[in-house]
Amino acid sequence: MKKLSISRFYTGMNLTIFSLVMVFLYIPIIILIIYSFNDAKIITGWKGFTLKYYIQLWDNDSIRQAFSNTMLIAGLSTFISTVIGVLTALGMENKQFSGHKALSALIYIPLVIPDILMGVSLALLFNFTRVNTGMITVLIAHITFCISYTVIVIRSRLEGFDYSLVEAAMDLGAKPAVIFWKVKLPLMLPGIIAAALLAFTLSIDDFIITFFTSGRGFDTLPIYVEGTIRRGTITTINSLSTLMIGFTLFLVVVTKRIRKILISSL
Amino acid sequence: MNRYPKHGQSEQDNTLALKAASRRNLASWALSAPALFWLIVFFLVPYIIVVIYSFLTPDIYDVNFEFSLAAYRQALSPQYLSTFFLSFRLAILTTILCLLLGFPVAYFIARAKDKTKNTLLIFIIIPFWTNLIIRIFSWRIFLAYNGVLNDVLISSGLISQPLEIMRTDLAVVLVMVYVYLPYMILPLYSVLEKLDFTLLHAAMDLGANEIKAFFRITLPLCAEGIFAGSLLVFIPALGAYLIPQLVGNQKSLYLGQVITYKIKNIPRNWPMASALSLTLLFFVAVLLFGLFILYKHQKARRKV
Numbered sequence: 001m002k003k004l005s006i007s008r009f010y011t012g013m014n015l016t017i018f019s020l021v022m023v024f025l026y027i028p029i030i031i032l033i034i035y036s037f038n039d040a041k042i043i044t045g046w047k048g049f050t051l052k053y054y055i056q057l058w059d060n061d062s063i064r065q066a067f068s069n070t071m072l073i074a075g076l077s078t079f080i081s082t083v084i085g086v087l088t089a090l091g092m093e094n095k096q097f098s099g100h101k102a103l104s105a106l107i108y109i110p111l112v113i114p115d116i117l118m119g120v121s122l123a124l125l126f127n128f129t130r131v132n133t134g135m136i137t138v139l140i141a142h143i144t145f146c147i148s149y150t151v152i153v154i155r156s157r158l159e160g161f162d163y164s165l166v167e168a169a170m171d172l173g174a175k176p177a178v179i180f181w182k183v184k185l186p187l188m189l190p191g192i193i194a195a196a197l198l199a200f201t202l203s204i205d206d207f208i209i210t211f212f213t214s215g216r217g218f219d220t221l222p223i224y225v226e227g228t229i230r231r232g233t234i235t236t237i238n239s240l241s242t243l244m245i246g247f248t249l250f251l252v253v254v255t256k257r258i259r260k261i262l263i264s265s266l
Numbered sequence: 267m268n269r270y271p272k273h274g275q276s277e278q279d280n281t282l283a284l285k286a287a288s289r290r291n292l293a294s295w296a297l298s299a300p301a302l303f304w305l306i307v308f309f310l311v312p313y314i315i316v317v318i319y320s321f322l323t324p325d326i327y328d329v330n331f332e333f334s335l336a337a338y339r340q341a342l343s344p345q346y347l348s349t350f351f352l353s354f355r356l357a358i359l360t361t362i363l364c365l366l367l368g369f370p371v372a373y374f375i376a377r378a379k380d381k382t383k384n385t386l387l388i389f390i391i392i393p394f395w396t397n398l399i400i401r402i403f404s405w406r407i408f409l410a411y412n413g414v415l416n417d418v419l420i421s422s423g424l425i426s427q428p429l430e431i432m433r434t435d436l437a438v439v440l441v442m443v444y445v446y447l448p449y450m451i452l453p454l455y456s457v458l459e460k461l462d463f464t465l466l467h468a469a470m471d472l473g474a475n476e477i478k479a480f481f482r483i484t485l486p487l488c489a490e491g492i493f494a495g496s497l498l499v500f501i502p503a504l505g506a507y508l509i510p511q512l513v514g515n516q517k518s519l520y521l522g523q524v525i526t527y528k529i530k531n532i533p534r535n536w537p538m539a540s541a542l543s544l545t546l547l548f549f550v551a552v553l554l555f556g557l558f559i560l561y562k563h564q565k566a567r568r569k570v
């Protein structure tokens with residue numbers, strides 16, 4: 001009986017901490033969303049409901065530009081890093097591959113180094129080679145930090161791969177190309193989607209590496225937001241943030257299939 | 267895979283198998299070539315340039331190609347060592363707080379019913395997939411002098427003067443924990459989820475109390491999750507720039523800020539930024555190597 005009560009105490013404690021952490025995680029976000037409808041120019045108390053900052057958001061050319069830059073970079077870096085990820089994962093399937101160790105090191109090391117160092121080193125590379133910073137340099141940087149993630153996610157899927165299906169297709173006389181496109185790739189697809197989503201989010205999220213590799217005149221959303229906060233004109237940031245949170249919610253909650261893939265890829 | 271040759275086959279089969287193996291090896295090289303090329307050119311080579319730049323002399327906008335050790339001498343001076351100290355302190359504090367908060371949360375989710383588990387996980391993932399700068403910005407609204415927290419506290423009569431939390435080290439720690447907590451919870455959850463809880467019951471049936479069972483069974487079995495989570499929090503926390511920049515004060519600068527200023531602000535000091543970056547890299551490498559040795563040692567001991 002005594003043991004049971006201790007057990008209840010621990011469950012109660014865990015529940016309490018869980019609830020507190022939930023409050024901690026969500027209070028700032030909820031307040032941000034509410035205050036995006038606040039009719040005030042600076043951070044202050046509630047001054048009445050308005051939608052004008054959403055309208056201003058729509059009329060703001062630099063935000064629109066930053067948004068399209070972000071999507072362009074995220075789309076391209078996701079596509080390229082995912083393709084490279086698929087190829088590399090297939091290449092590394094062969095455990096006897098003589099470049100296995102070196103390649104693994106190159107893929108895993110960027111993950112255990114603070115990301116600011118990748119920003120610094122790329123900034124120096126582009127300075128040393130006298131390349132003008134802008135869209136191309138940001139794209140290169142994003143692909144560089146996405147590759148490690150896409151390779152690892154796709155590889156982890158291949159590890160638990162059911163080769164009996166490939167063998168069955170071979171026994172039935174299917175050609176290698178057919179086996180790849182009709183059997184192997186569809187089976188790899190959940191891993192590929194998970195990798196692409198991860199790359200996309202990482203790209204949209206990145207501030208520091210973009211900060212080091214983008215020149216003047218090429219802003220992504222995080223860069224734009226940071227500059228705006230620094231200058232103190234934050235009125236549209238609330239509404240912009242709310243829309244971006246909405247986008248995340250849409251991705252994670254509404255699309256059931258994506259949610260399943262995300263959970264299984266953890 | 268049954269493409270490999272079986273034992274006791276003729277020599278001709280063996281040479282065929284060898285040829286097949288070398289063909290597979292070649293295919294592997296071809297498939298990995300893009301990644302290999304990319305990571306060598308854009309990950310490895312830039313570090314060589316960082317090493318070179320760290321031995322040069324600064325110019326207002328650029329570098330002069332004259333050898334100098336000044337950057338290292340400065341980087342290892344008391345002024346900058348205290349910056350390292352501040353950053354390590356912040357990273358350690360953040361990791362410990364994330365562990366203390368994250369463990370009960372991960373445990374709670376892992377022990378929930380299968381259906382609720384996924385819903386609870388989604389609640390952890392949503393902030394995790396929300397844009398970093400937005401999450402930091404939301405804390406500015408919450409903690410600001412005229413912000414929501416002060417409004418609520420004053421109108422409820424708990425305080426008469428607004429609290430000045432924004433632009434303090436407390437705000438930095440708070441937001442760091444907020445941002446990195448999911449990175450701790452998710453790996454902890456994935457080990458706790460696989461944990462065989464019958465072991466706990468067995469230990470308690472044999473007379474161990476809950477606390478003893480926790481330290482002797484749960485904790486050692488979760489070592490890998492704790493290890494992974496701590497690294498995922500500690501390493502980025504060491505180089506944090508955005509959080510101290512947006513919610514911290516400008517009196518106590520962290521390493522990420524110092525390195526960024528050396529590159530972004532004029533007069534630039536690229537050699538200094540390089541030397542500081544390499545010193546940080548050295549500390550991280552020593553730490554990782556130490557942990558690796560410890561891990562091997564533990565693994566060897568468990569086998570005996």
